[in-house]
Amino acid sequence: METEPLALDAKVIQALSGVSTATLTTVLLKKGLRNVWLRGTRPLTPDQPRLVGRAFTLRFVPAREDLATPASWGSPISTRAAIEAMPAGCIAVVGALGVTDAGIFGDILCARMKTRGVAGLVTDGVVRDLAGVLGTGLPVWCQGTAAPPSVAGLTFVGWQEPIACGGVAVFPNDVIVVDADGAVLIPAALLDDVIAAALEQERLESWIMSQVEAGMPLPGLYPPNEANTARYRAWAKANDTRG
Structure with missing residues (x-):
């Protein structure tokens, strides 16, 4: 079942925009949470801003030949449909199993996310069409780039449900903070x-x-x-x- 996206209070964004992910990992460690840094989430360019937003989750599983096909891009369950459900200000967090030889999003998908007001993209996978993605201006944290499309190694199965990203359990509407050190998750219930x-x-x-x-x-x-x-x-x- 898909979880309804929630808006994040502007005061929360303002407060956390001045807090580094390094500080957040220390604070969360003191509260008993050790596994909150999403491994492999590196800034695609060095000048990306620190971002704060609710997680809008997307989930891939390993590719299965009868499902992971170019025809699946037109399915009701597709990355294209998921993007149309993303609210402005969210951070798209994509669980891609750490796969680095199939790009989950390219320039056209990133351009649509930028147009919809999505704050940024965070994934433990990679993107494709690097020059085009950079041209969209959408901030991206990932493991790098690859030319092949997502269906070369992954099957998209849904959005706004719990995912694993970078070895971390991410639930819809958890809060994500990203900066030069990568992405850190704050459980929604612990936010204040x-x-x-x-x-x-x-x-x-x-x-x-x-x-x-x-x-x-x-x-x-x-x-x-x-x-x-x-x-x-x-x-x-x-x-x-x-x-």
């Missing part, structure tokens, strides 16, 4: 707690960096001991602009 902890972690690490730049040694600073924790709290209180 993670945001609060992540903003504090970023603030603490910013203060620690200022101390390092001032010449302080790392032992007792990173992580901070009791004395440095007190110093940080005093600094945070004096510089609190949150009202």
Whole structure:
């Protein structure tokens, strides 16, 4: 059963747009979640922006010759139909089994996603038509490129259902944050707690960096001991602009 896509509050996007995926993995680790970084999700170009959005999931399984055919592209269950269900602002997360010799999307599909306002594409697979994909301006995180089409190695079976992508379980409407280090998943149910902890972690690490730049040694600073924790709290209180 397909899950209805949900919008993501603009305040959530604004808050997480200032938080690195490195910080998020640390925060989630402290909450007991170790497997949240989607392996193989590398930025297709080095200048892609950090993105935040709800996961719109798509799922491939291994190719089966009677199903993985060019004719399947016109099926009601196809990547083309899935794209027409994508809401503006979502991040398309595609489970492609780590297959690297069949491109899941090319320039025309990426152009349609861009036109629909999709924020970006994240996959543990690869794309094709590199020059055309780059020309669409759609930010893509993947394992690279390959010339053959998806049906050369994969069968598309559905969207907006739980998938595996990069070894991580991704459910529709989980929150995805992507930057130069790849894609990190935040379970939808933990979103508020993670945001609060992540903003504090970023603030603490910013203060620690200022101390390092001032010449302080790392032992007792990173992580901070009791004395440095007190110093940080005093600094945070004096510089609190949150009202």
